[in-house]
Amino acid sequence: xxxxxxxxxxxxxxxxxxxxxxxxxxxxxxxxxxxxxxxxxxxxxxxxxxxxxxxxxxxxxxxxxxxxxxxxxxxxxxxxxxxxxxxxxxxxxxxxxxxxxxxxxxxxxxxxxxxxxxxxxxxxxxxxxxxxxxxxxxxxxxxxxxxxxxxxxxxxxxxxxxxxxxxxxxxxxxxxxxxxxxxxxxxxxxxxxxxxxxxxxxxxxxxxxxxxxxxxxxxxxxxxxxxxxxxxxxxxxxxxxxxxxxxxxxxxxxxxxxxxxxxxxxxxxxxxxxxxxxxxxxxx
Numbered sequence: 105x106x107x108x109x110x111x112x113x114x115x116x117x118x119x120x121x122x123x124x125x126x127x128x129x130x131x132x133x134x135x136x137x138x139x140x141x142x143x144x145x146x147x148x149x150x151x152x153x154x155x156x157x158x159x160x161x162x163x164x165x166x167x168x169x170x171x172x173x174x175x176x177x178x179x180x181x182x183x184x185x186x187x188x189x190x191x192x193x194x195x196x197x198x199x200x201x202x203x204x205x206x207x208x209x210x211x212x213x214x215x216x217x218x219x220x221x222x223x224x225x226x227x228x229x230x231x232x233x234x235x236x237x238x239x240x241x242x243x244x245x246x247x248x249x250x251x252x253x254x255x256x257x258x259x260x261x262x263x264x265x266x267x268x269x270x271x272x273x274x275x276x277x278x279x280x281x282x283x284x285x286x287x288x289x290x291x292x293x294x295x296x297x298x299x300x301x302x303x304x305x306x307x308x309x310x311x312x313x314x315x316x317x318x319x320x321x322x323x324x325x326x327x328x329x330x331x332x333x334x335x336x337x338x339x340x341x342x343x344x345x346x347x348x349x350x351x352x353x354x355x356x357x358x359x360x361x362x363x364x365x366x367x368x369x370x371x372x373x374x375x376x377x378x379x380x381x382x383x384x385x386x387x388x
Contacts, residue, residue, distance in 0.1 A: 132261035133165030136374050139366070140264060141290040143313050145306070146299035146360075147333070148320035150272075153358035154299050155184040157318065158269060159191060160374075165295060166267060167259035171198040173218070174269040175276075179203050205276045216281035222292045265293035272299060277306045286313040303333050311336045317363040321354040340368040341380070349378060 131140045144161075148154035162172060172192055179185050179201045192199040205215045268289075270277060277300060287309075289296050298306065298314075317337060323330050327347070334346050341349075353361035353372040362371035370378040 127262050129258075129260060129262040132167055132259070132263045133161065136161065136164055137295070137316060138364075139315055140262065141293055141295060142315035143286050143289060143296045144298065144316045144318065145303075145311075145314045146297070146318045146320070147301070147303055147323070148299060148318070148360070149301050149322050152320040152322075154318070154320060154360075155182070155188075155271070156358075157360070157374075158271070158297055158299065159184065159188050161297060162188065162197070162267060163191060163195070165263060166195070166197050167261060167263040168196045169259060169265070170263045171266045172200070172269065173266055174199070174201045174271065175203075175205055175215070175273060176201060176269065176271040177203055177273055178271070205270075205273065205279060205282065213279070213281050215279070215285060219281060219285050219288070219292075223288075264295040267295045267297065269297045270299065271297075272301075274300060274302075274305050277310070283307050283310045283313075286310050289313075303329060303336070308336070315365055317365060319350055319354065319361040319363065321357060321359075324351055324354070337363060337365045339363070339365075345380075 131138070134140075137144065146154045146157070166172070174185075174188075176182070176185055180203065185201075189199050189201070191197075202214055206213055268285075270282070276282070277298070283306075286296060300306065303311065314337070317333065319333070330347060330350065331343065334343050339346060349370050350361045353359060353370075359373055362374060364370070370380075372378065
């Protein structure tokens with residue numbers, strides 16, 4: 105047993121920011137992801153059910169203050185994505201979709217252009233809209249509702265300013281603009297959803313920025329791939345227990361192991377938290 109004795113009253117308190125106004129509203133979707141501005145990786149093969157999970161996250165974690173910017177290779181031919189666009193329209197959430205990070209015609213790095221605009225506007229009282237969003241009639245904090253002639257009423261819950269989605273882009277996720285963006289998402293008040301079939305579809309630097317990982321079926325026979333995920337996430341449980349949890353959570357189709365990387369906590373799907381006994385934790 106470790107014993108300690110207080111020798112003074114020097115306690116470190118959080119720094120109070122003089123130029124930041126805290127938003128007291130509860131976070132929307134906190135039961136799914138307590139960290140509002142998080143990077144979330146879906147490791148999932150095609151037809152695994154991950155697009156349905158993405159739709160659920162948009163529904164539960166967004167308000168009319170949120171914009172959705174999606175980079176999806178199958179955007180034009182996947183009926184689930186048409187349903188997601190319809191969901192956003194019904195919820196009055198602005199949706200912009202692209203099939204690639206780079207414009208096929210002009211070769212412009214679309215993500216880099218958006219990030220460059222966000223960099224210029226971060227910290228200003230009234231932020232300029234990203235180029236891809238201008239002219240879409242979105243009401244911001246300082247905008248007036250044209251119907252009421254006064255400022256729009258804020259939703260009761262706090263939501264990300266933008267939800268970015270990157271779905272099945274494979275090689276494009278190694279672009280420098282993508283890695284840089286993951287390092288800065290909190291500054292832009294963004295939640296980022298990344299879906300790919302393989303963990304190493306993103307660079308090692310990008311993997312280090314992931315806050316939550318959702319692992320779907322298909323990795324049980326790939327111990328090396330599971331080991332890479334385990335090592336990169338720096339989890340506080342043994343690898344053997346990690347594999348056991350993965351197999352338990354993904355035993356049935358369409359289910360996944362939810363990993364809170366920052367806290368080494370685990371769930372089966374969004375709804376069932378794994379309770380590790382004290383003995384298991386002490387033996388790790």
